[in-house]
Amino acid sequence: MNALDRMAPSPGGTEPWGTGLLPAGWLADGWGWAALLAGVALGAVLWALRERGRAAGSRDDAGGVLSLADRIPGALVGVDAGGRIRSFNPAAERLFGYRAQQVVGEPLARLLPDFAEAGDNPLRDVLSAPGPDEAHAEPAREVTGRHADGHPLPLGLTVGRAPGADGQAILLLHDRSLQRAMEDALHRESRFANVVINSLPGIFYLVDQVGCFRRWNRNLEQVSGYSEEELEELHPLELFRGEDRDHVARAIRETFETGSSSMEADLVLKSGARRPYFFTSFRVELDGERYLAGMGLDISHRRHLEEELTRLATTDLLTGVANRMQFEQDLAREVGKAERYGRPLALIMLDVDHFKRINDSHGHESGDLVLQEVVAVAGTRLREVDVLARWGGEEFMVLAPETDGHGAFELAERIRQAIEEHAYPIPEGTVTGSFGVAAYRPGEGEDGLLRRTDQALYQAKEQGRNQVARAEREEVP
Incomplete structure (x- = not known):
């Protein structure tokens, strides 16, 4: 033909x-x-x-x-x-x-x-x-x-x-x-769009309903470490792990159903590293087809600032352990669990003996060093689940979940011995501590447990310091 x-x-x-x-x-x-x-x-x-x-x-x-x-x-x-x-x-x-x-x-x-x-x-x-x-x-x-x-x-x-x-x-x-x-105008618009997209401070992407990347900016390649060819074969969900992947999947569905969504998730790079991002996306229609146009902003700096603010709000600046506000929250949580599940819980209160005399004789700088080393020594005797906190001045608390009165007494004694045996940067070289121990009794609440632990500490001081006293035989007020 x-x-x-x-x-x-x-x-x-x-x-x-x-x-x-x-x-x-x-x-x-x-x-x-x-x-x-x-x-x-x-x-x-x-x-x-x-x-x-x-x-x-x-x-x-x-x-x-x-x-x-x-x-x-x-x-x-x-x-x-x-x-x-x-x-x-x-x-x-x-x-x-x-x-x-x-x-x-x-x-x-x-x-x-x-x-x-x-x-x-x-x-x-x-x-x-x-x-x-x-x-x-x-x-x-x-x-x-x-x-x-x-x-x-x-x-x-x-x-x-x-x-x-x-x-x-x-x-x-x-x-x-x-x-x-018209073609020249389209080319100019395309070039302008590319300049705008590649000038964005974050990553940009266009995803179809099948889950394929249809367009993206250079930032996505540079940040993720994936090449253009690799991104063409990659499903967006492959850039996330665990719960984040489920959250992103829901956000994608929400965008196509309602028109928009936003969320935070860790972007998993080709290297395996994770980077926190804030994602916002909108549904767009092009040539009769629906797409998801999204942008992601790196929030690593913001996340770091948030973590630092949290640390400052919950940590004692001198010793690095939990502060009183954080400890009270931890105590309330553990008391609630002990009440709900009937699990054992104990509290230890530590007071550095004659600390005022150390400050008066050697200055506050030496006193601060002593407190820091007491905390460091005590930390070597604690389990991962135990919480060490500064209660105020030279007083410290140890919250011991899943521990009864006897176990708490033995723990306090180990800490006491370690503190006594340690060499400190003061002429005397030695420091001791007094300890009060109490096991939680159902129904007494945080205040009752704190009161009995404080009474046990007072008892240890009255009996000559550098010792552990228990409050187990006392009646609940």
């Missing part, structure tokens, strides 16, 4: 003319549809000429060409084998700004200077194609013409050969100025 047969309608009359002139996938180009219509028009001309030739049994179709050319809305230019213009229809006059008598007989280079000099000149291919009695057409292309006033014309061109046209080629041209302007 030759090119002309491909342009002819099917017996049922349902196939469009001209589709055989275009390479596969070419309609996806910016001007494919306009050129397709040009191909269809040229196909119609060539098909009509072929049918007229068959009906008349004659090879003299020059008059037919001119008659049809005048009625075609597109610019038609007939060119001979020598590259000279032989026909010029009214549409061509309007396109190029010449009257037919001004250009007929002139070289085609007057209208298409660049095209006429091109190495892949389709005129030669069309006119040298086998079967001079058959129509032939070359695929559409884009060329630059010259108007009568000298300005360039962006044109779409389809070249064909009519059957029996004595070596004449037919050029069908259409003006692409408006389309080129």
Whole structure:
């Protein structure tokens, strides 16, 4: 089947003319549809000429060409084998700004200077194609013409050969100025959008409903460590782990259902490192399809500040252990668990013996060093679940979950011995401590436990200091 047969309608009359002139996938180009219509028009001309030739049994179709050319809305230019213009229809006059008598007989280079000099000149291919009695057409292309006033014309061109046209080629041209302007505007908008997207302080991404990244900025590649090719194959949820992945999945569904969502999650980088991000996303519609457009901001600095503020609010600045406010919260939590589940709980109160004398004799700086070392020594005897806190001044608390009175007494004794045996940066070299111990009794609450522990500490001091006293035998007030 030759090119002309491909342009002819099917017996049922349902196939469009001209589709055989275009390479596969070419309609996806910016001007494919306009050129397709040009191909269809040229196909119609060539098909009509072929049918007229068959009906008349004659090879003299020059008059037919001119008659049809005048009625075609597109610019038609007939060119001979020598590259000279032989026909010029009214549409061509309007396109190029010449009257037919001004250009007929002139070289085609007057209208298409660049095209006429091109190495892949389709005129030669069309006119040298086998079967001079058959129509032939070359695929559409884009060329630059010259108007009568000298300005360039962006044109779409389809070249064909009519059957029996004595070596004449037919050029069908259409003006692409408006389309080129629109394409240039789209390119400018695209470049501007790329500049904006890549100038964002965070990561940007566009995700379809299937879960594929369709667009992103350079920041996403730089931050995540994934290349463009890797991101094309990556599902967004693969950038998260554990509970964060579930939260992100819900946020994606929420965005497509309600139009927007926001959340915080740790972005898992290609290296395996995690980085905290604040994500916000919106549902957008492009070409009738729904997408998720999102942006993520690195909140590592904010997270660090929050953690530092939390540390300052809950930690004793001198010793680094929990402060009184934090300890009271921990005590309330553990008392609640002891009441609810009937689990053992004990409290130890420590007072550094004669600490005022240390301060008065060696100064507050030495006193601070003593407190820091007492805390360090005590910490070596504690379990991970135990909570050590500064209660105030030289007094400290140890909260011991899952520990009864006997176990708490033994723990306090180990701490007492360690403190006594340690060497301190003061002339005396030794420091001791007094301890009060109480096990929680159901129903007494935090205040009751604190009161009995304080009474036990007072008892240890009254009995000579540097010892552990228990409050287990006392009645609940």
